[in-house]
Amino acid sequence: MHPNRSLVLDSFGKPAFLKPMRDAKPDKEESPKKVAAAKRPDGVRRPDAARIPGASVHTSLASEIGLRIVRGDYPPGTILPNEAKWSETFSVSRSAVREAIKMLMAKSLLASRPKIGSWVEPRERWNLLDRDVLAWYATSPDREVFLKTVQEFRHIIEPEATAFAAMRRTDEQMAEISQACREMGEATSLQERTRADTRFHLAILRASGNDLLVPLGVLIESAFDHLFTYTTRAVDDLNHAQKLHEAIEKNIRLQRPDAARAAVRKLLANTDHVIKSR
Amino acid sequence: MHPNRSLVLDSFGKPAFLKPMRDAKPDKEESPKKVAAAKRPDGVRRPDAARIPGASVHTSLASEIGLRIVRGDYPPGTILPNEAKWSETFSVSRSAVREAIKMLMAKSLLASRPKIGSWVEPRERWNLLDRDVLAWYATSPDREVFLKTVQEFRHIIEPEATAFAAMRRTDEQMAEISQACREMGEATSLQERTRADTRFHLAILRASGNDLLVPLGVLIESAFDHLFTYTTRAVDDLNHAQKLHEAIEKNIRLQRPDAARAAVRKLLANTDHVIKSR
DNA sequence: TTCCCGTGTATTGTCAGACAATATTGCTTT
DNA sequence: AAAGCAATATTGTCTGACAATACACGGGAA
Missing domain, CATH: 1.10.10.10 (Winged helix-like DNA-binding domain superfamily/Winged helix DNA-binding domain)
Structure with a gap:
């Protein structure tokens, strides 16, 4: 070549x-x-x-x-x-x-x-x-730093976005969120699961009712892409993560902003842990 | 024509x-x-x-x-x-x-x-x-909704960004923040003041130490642009706002993340009020 | 009939070559 | 020495041509 x-x-x-x-x-x-x-x-x-x-x-x-x-x-x-x-x-x-x-x-x-x-x-x-810029950016410095930056950003955005979603979601948006959550649980391959996971988080952003939050979905996609590619995860770890997702789904469904926010924080903390113990 | x-x-x-x-x-x-x-x-x-x-x-x-x-x-x-x-x-x-x-x-x-x-x-x-997209977007729906959306976004981003800035700022970055704050106070025209104000907030984003927060500066610029264009402000209102800014500056300088975050929340609440009583 | 396959065609993708507009640079003139 | 002027390099714009593509349609075969 x-x-x-x-x-x-x-x-x-x-x-x-x-x-x-x-x-x-x-x-x-x-x-x-x-x-x-x-x-x-x-x-x-x-x-x-x-x-x-x-x-x-x-x-x-x-x-x-x-x-x-x-x-x-x-x-x-x-x-x-x-x-x-x-x-x-x-x-x-x-x-x-x-x-x-x-x-x-x-x-x-x-x-x-x-x-x-x-x-x-x-x-x-x-x-x-x-x-695209994010994709290029993701390749240049070492991935550790990139993942850390993105993850920190998620900590800022997602809890609040989810709280808003709990307050303002429509039934239709709720259906999307619930379906993605369900499909996460039923996924047979890690790739399939990751895709549903991504859909889950993007659906929440859309349900937040703030148009400006939607474009931040690219960050989540990028993060999951890297997470999926550079980490492996044990089975009971996945089960635990699933429960955390279901807690989020439930609190959005019951329209409890504070509980939803707390649930997201828990999930992110879990993800942090996965990254750290890479 | x-x-x-x-x-x-x-x-x-x-x-x-x-x-x-x-x-x-x-x-x-x-x-x-x-x-x-x-x-x-x-x-x-x-x-x-x-x-x-x-x-x-x-x-x-x-x-x-x-x-x-x-x-x-x-x-x-x-x-x-x-x-x-x-x-x-x-x-x-x-x-x-x-x-x-x-x-x-x-x-x-x-x-x-x-x-x-x-x-x-x-x-x-x-x-x-x-x-550019934001500029186009800002023209289409009525400005009320747009301003509200942007402002809500600021509530999500800026308190956390400022807390990070309080933790991670360099001396150089601190100097920029302080200078912008000072120039805000010394400004003789509203336009001059607004520009310094913008610089102040952008400098904080840069000092946050998270690259991904920096591009969100366009939102702040856009918000101030609209605020400057479509609201008028009384003198003691401006004085009050100045004090709020100085509180933020001080807490970043003294590296107190929680206090800085709280100070930003106060400022944003004040801005909310200005918008509401437009 | 119904299905498959080639053929036509509209649209973007790519190329080549020319000239215009522009602002820097250096030279010339006063 | 300073100021204006010309040379020049680079992007901006236009024109015209052909290639690649994939849908739409019609024709042939099972």
Whole structure:
């Protein structure tokens, strides 16, 4: 396999291959004309043919560049290589590059001006709560720190959200919550269970009656994704967790905000423990 | 002034004019060829000349389309007019349309596939905590509801964030907080004061030591923006608020999480009161 | 009939090349 | 030395073309 190949995989869907011709850090140009395509033995696919169906070029590019930025390859304030450069580096058209960059601008990772170029925005402007940015962010530092940060955030959000849900849920929303809780118990695989678990917590956020809480669901999804991937759990641990979930469900159903909040705190404490004893 | 002119003004910066040739709701096509440019009296600017320097075409377009989506013109699941259509409607190139759409896709307002078109994503996927989306969202329902939602969110976030800040702030971060607090007191105009106020709260979020809390600053900015615009405040009210801020500053400085949290709750209660007695 | 399969077609995806707008940089002129 | 002016590099915008895709429809076969 080609040494310089980099794999990108995130919420956009299918994995996407994208291979820089040569690694493009802050590099001074030295090309006299352009790398002359040179020898390409039959059977070896051309660089630009290295795309996988299911992910468009601009999307893959956005992932690649976005990941590099979040990872710290180009610190805030840095001027990125210009569009023509990216275009050449990845053997894609300038339009594709521009669309990728526009996506990153929409996430406030970048900004640009004519004659200047595109530069990395200061970190505090980054939209870290964006699905993709969060995914990139999750890969860069060690997972421990990331999980701890997310979990701390859950401690802030979920108890209150659940209390609101207990006060304002509709019957329909309650049905969703109850069903997810039931399906958690009946799940036969850990993956199935995790999915129901996620649905459970997202349903609570929706039932909270505050529109602004809903987008925070991406955090929960991300947390569970990591939890599912990097921890193993014993059977009686799962049983215990199930009981904690049922307590939450019950208190929302009976419309007891304080009890619901307390129940969530218990569940989170349990999750903390699972993480700690990883 | 042209009747169909729509004004777009949001975080992108300068206001941008963009005038659809004709209002483009779900419209059945009837054009035999294309509107033939027809009579355009001298002195009347052409439609595509209606741009204001400082806002690019794709950015303005993104604002216009994004606003329409959030406002509910195209409910979730709706297939949008295709790129060629937008291009014609606004007299811009297809590239510009595509870049605008890519930005909205990056905010999860849209998704698209070849042969299908672009459709509006379900509301719960929208990145409401994005600066621009929030700005669009703030315009659509009545402001009362919006302010109430944001304020409720602040009640969830800020007390805890401040408690963390009291525990983990660095001296440098403390200096920022203190300075903002001081400048609030010394401000001579309400606008100046509001800006310092905003800086104060943002500095606390940054000092909380949890990266994920920082992006929530956009909410505070948005809240203050609306508070500043739609409420008036008496002098002794401001004095009282200043004291509340100073209490927060002091408790963070003395590293008393619980007291800091309580102080923030007091301030928020005060703000609630200002809003209610609007 | 009913089901399967290919073929048509509308739409986004991608590419290439050109020119415009813009703000920095350095040079020239006073 | 200072101020204005020109050269220049980069994004912004437009045009036109073709590729990839997946739905819709019609035709053929069981």
